[in-house]
Amino acid sequence: MTRRTEAMLVRALRDPTVLATLDMPGWERLLREARHADLLARIDVLAQRAGVVPPPGPAEHLQNIRVLALAQQDEVRREARFLASALAPIGVPVTLLKGAAYLMAGRAAAAGRLFSDVDILVPKARIAEVEAALMMHGWATTHHSAYDQRYYRQWMHELPPMQHLHRHTVVDVHHAILPETARLRPDSASLLAAAVPLRDDPRLQVLAPADMLLHSVTHLTHNEEMSHGLRDLSDIALLIDEFATDPAFWPQLVLRSRQLGLQRPLYHALRHAAAILGVAVPQAVAVELARAAPPPPVALLMDALWARALRPLHAGATDTWTPAALFALYVRAHWLRMPPLLLARHLTIKALKLHEDRPARAGA
Amino acid sequence: MKVADLAPQALRARLQGAGLRLRTGPAVFAVRSRLDAVADGIALHYAEHDSPGEDTFSDFHVSVDRPRGLRRWWRPQVRFLFDGESPFTPLPGDQGFPMLEWGLNWCLYSHLHRYVILHAAVIERGGRALILPAPPGSGKSTLAAGLVWRGWRLLSDELTVIDPARGDLVPVPRPVSLKNASIEAIRAFAPQARFGPVVHETTKGSVAHFSPPADAVRRATERALPAWIVLPRYVAGAPTALTPLSRGRALMALVDNAFNYNVHGVRGFETLADLVERCEAFEFSYSRLEDATALFNRLAASAALRA
Numbered sequence: 001m002t003r004r005t006e007a008m009l010v011r012a013l014r015d016p017t018v019l020a021t022l023d024m025p026g027w028e029r030l031l032r033e034a035r036h037a038d039l040l041a042r043i044d045v046l047a048q049r050a051g052v053v054p055p056p057g058p059a060e061h062l063q064n065i066r067v068l069a070l071a072q073q074d075e076v077r078r079e080a081r082f083l084a085s086a087l088a089p090i091g092v093p094v095t096l097l098k099g100a101a102y103l104m105a106g107r108a109a110a111a112g113r114l115f116s117d118v119d120i121l122v123p124k125a126r127i128a129e130v131e132a133a134l135m136m137h138g139w140a141t142t143h144h145s146a147y148d149q150r151y152y153r154q155w156m157h158e159l160p161p162m163q164h165l166h167r168h169t170v171v172d173v174h175h176a177i178l179p180e181t182a183r184l185r186p187d188s189a190s191l192l193a194a195a196v197p198l199r200d201d202p203r204l205q206v207l208a209p210a211d212m213l214l215h216s217v218t219h220l221t222h223n224e225e226m227s228h229g230l231r232d233l234s235d236i237a238l239l240i241d242e243f244a245t246d247p248a249f250w251p252q253l254v255l256r257s258r259q260l261g262l263q264r265p266l267y268h269a270l271r272h273a274a275a276i277l278g279v280a281v282p283q284a285v286a287v288e289l290a291r292a293a294p295p296p297p298v299a300l301l302m303d304a305l306w307a308r309a310l311r312p313l314h315a316g317a318t319d320t321w322t323p324a325a326l327f328a329l330y331v332r333a334h335w336l337r338m339p340p341l342l343l344a345r346h347l348t349i350k351a352l353k354l355h356e357d358r359p360a361r362a363g364a
Numbered sequence: 365m366k367v368a369d370l371a372p373q374a375l376r377a378r379l380q381g382a383g384l385r386l387r388t389g390p391a392v393f394a395v396r397s398r399l400d401a402v403a404d405g406i407a408l409h410y411a412e413h414d415s416p417g418e419d420t421f422s423d424f425h426v427s428v429d430r431p432r433g434l435r436r437w438w439r440p441q442v443r444f445l446f447d448g449e450s451p452f453t454p455l456p457g458d459q460g461f462p463m464l465e466w467g468l469n470w471c472l473y474s475h476l477h478r479y480v481i482l483h484a485a486v487i488e489r490g491g492r493a494l495i496l497p498a499p500p501g502s503g504k505s506t507l508a509a510g511l512v513w514r515g516w517r518l519l520s521d522e523l524t525v526i527d528p529a530r531g532d533l534v535p536v537p538r539p540v541s542l543k544n545a546s547i548e549a550i551r552a553f554a555p556q557a558r559f560g561p562v563v564h565e566t567t568k569g570s571v572a573h574f575s576p577p578a579d580a581v582r583r584a585t586e587r588a589l590p591a592w593i594v595l596p597r598y599v600a601g602a603p604t605a606l607t608p609l610s611r612g613r614a615l616m617a618l619v620d621n622a623f624n625y626n627v628h629g630v631r632g633f634e635t636l637a638d639l640v641e642r643c644e645a646f647e648f649s650y651s652r653l654e655d656a657t658a659l660f661n662r663l664a665a666s667a668a669l670r671a
Contacts, residue, residue, distance in 0.1 A: 024421050032425065032447050057392075057421040060478060067477040071627040 009033035009043075013234050014278050016046035019054070027058040035061075037230045041069035042112030065112075072115045076100050079118050079169050084203035086137035087122075090129050094204050095121040095195050097174065097215060101206040102235070104198060109216075109238040117161065117170035121207075123192060124175035131159055131173065138165050147349060157182075177215050178222060186218070186260035209243045210256040214266065221265040222333055229310045230276075236269055237277040250285050263292035272306050305329055368411035376403050378418075385422060387414040389536030389584055390476060390525065393468060394422040397460065399442065401561075402428050405461035408560050409539040409573055412581040424471040428464045446471060455567075462563055462571050465541060469522055472536065473623035479534065480635050481623045482524040486533055487516040489664040492591030493533050495524050495643070497621040500568065503598030506546040507648075507656060509574070513554035514657040516664075518580040519588060528628070528635040531642070532587040537580040539573035547572045553653050591667065593618070593645040604655040606663075607647045614645035 008030045011018050022030065034040040044062040047054060054062060076099070083094045097119040102110040122130045131141075139162040143149065152160040157176035163169070176188045194208040207215055216239060220232040243249045257266045267289040273279040274286075293299050308325035367375070367386070378384040379402065383394030386406070397403065427445045431454060443454035444467035451470055455463055473481045484497035485508035494516070498504040505521050512518045519535040527534055539560070542550055547570065550557060557574040564570050593614045594606075609617075618636045619625055625632045650656040 025419070028421055036447055036449070055421075057423065061423070061475075064475055064477045068627050071629060074629060 016050040045112040391423040396427040399460040401460035488588040493588040609645040
């Protein structure tokens with residue numbers, strides 16, 4: 001694989017007009033990379049916006065993913081309202097996070113976003129009431145093993161995922177954006193205090209622009225599974241494109257990153273958003289955040305790891321070091337999320353339980 | 365070119381190289397595998413299928429192989445990979461060819477959302493298609509297999525692919541999978557059927573495939589309009605009995621057996637409701653395949669007379 005081919009998805013995200021110049025092998029490579037990175041529906045939207053008419057074979061795949069994306073978006077819109085109704089009686093507003101927030105707030109980052117669940121943030125002091133209210137409305141806890149329950153309830157920043165008994169939809173109820181055990185502990189009360197109610201349904205709210213971006217950043221830098229790293233980076237690029245039209249955004253972002261203790265993750269994320277997706281970061285912001293950079297040898301290592309992790313991850317776009325880089329980031333993400341002894345214990349238990357996490361049996 | 369036109373070495377070279385291109389129904393697969401069972405299965409069952417050149421656009425890149433490491437020797441397994449990812453658990457032993465077939469089905473029903481896709485056998489006679497939706501074990505594949513050897517054209521034994529824009533059915537003629545006692549029943553019923561080896565110890569018991577008739581493969585682009593929905597049930601010793609089924613229950617049977625009904629919203633409901641509207645629907649119980657095929661041939665003949 002040459003550098004040119006491995007960058008196909010990245011090139012399309014950077015400049016969708018290149019879609020008009022792709023030959024058939026180029027399309028095939030792009031579709032595979034995009035599907036693997038969970039960005040196929042976004043490529044579809046970008047192609048439509050750029051007025052590109054793909055050749056018949058690729059066009060059918062974009063049509064397929066469009067059907068799925070629209071169905072998921074309809075479902076998230078419905079679920080958001082069901083959640084609002086469930087929590088209205090206890091007076092807890094539903095603060096939507098990530099994809100559901102982009103969608104319901106009409107953010108550009110909703111473009112071609114696929115969903116597996118809805119993430120919400122509620123005050124920690126109300127978490128038991130929230131769980132009870134959701135149970136009253138048909139959601140039930142999953143992950144029944146005692147260890148999993150303890151993992152979530154004692155150490156994590158969220159309840160075990162709750163699934164609706166009839167609709168089978170899943171909601172992740174968070175009380176913070178990073179785990180209880182993490183080194184960095186951005187203040188949830190501060191995030192909730194700054195949240196913005198939606199105009200057409202004030203029972204629903206989303207994080208303020210700078211906070212929304214910072215949450216997307218922590219999701220990128222603290223996630224163990226890097227398979228959606230490029231998707232997260234693309235979300236960040238779209239959010240910045242949209243927010244940066246407001247001159248107050250960059251100063252506010254720097255201020256909030258300092259208040260919430262998220263300067264280092266923001267430094268990493270902006271660096272790669274600029275290098276990979278060409279996001280324009282003002283000089284003054286880059287200089288300010290460079291003070292939060294790790295010491296030079298660590299910074300070099302981190303750059304090498306991220307550069308691999310953020311490549312499209314199908315077999316053709318990886319190199320010898322990719323598995324090692326992914327494993328290093330997997331361990332690092334856990335390292336950031338848990339103190340060493342707890343981490344060692346958790347990884348051991350996860351390793352012994354691996355067989356329980358297999359996907360479904362072959363059917364049909 | 366057809367797969368049959370490839371010399372055995374050339375077939376293996378493609379399977380072990382960039383991937384054998386295989387056109388089946390609405391998709392082109394690029395298949396890679398080092399397993400003899402897969403190469404032999406493809407040579408036997410896909411002989412009549414088109415294998416376009418390596419520069420042809422491939423919808424799905426898949427492989428079936430043994431995982432690396434200890435598992436190669438200790439209780440060997442086979443795994444199916446789609447673009448390097450494994451959508452389901454590896455299987456023990458020599459299930460390479462059944463694994464490929466399940467994997468190809470999975471690729472189609474979990475991606476081709478421009479269609480509504482049912483877990484149902486579908487066959488056609490005189491331009492009219494008979495849809496057999498039913499859970500595994502109901503005898504749908506056996507009945508479809510019987511009819512395929514008594515004058516009906518195979519569209520698919522697993523996937524009924526409905527085009528919502530046109531209301532017609534897209535053929536996916538591929539090997540027909542039979543389980544347990546059905547294997548011997550069809551061997552006896554249709555000695556001309558070309559069977560591959562019986563694979564034991566699958567999650568479904570013993571599995572064997574027979575090749576799709578050449579005519580079904582040749583007519584793979586010829587769509588069909590739905591005419592009958594039949595819920596089959598094999599009951600040992602039972603007489604052949606065809607009972608009318610209400611449209612409402614027929615619709616629910618289609619919904620219950622749909623792979624991707626949920627992604628189509630209102631259009632999915634309308635597609636299936638329109639389909640039920642244009643079909644006659646029945647429940648059908650049988651034990652003797654000869655009687656069953658005779659009955660459906662009379663049904664097809666009387667429909668042809670009415671037309």
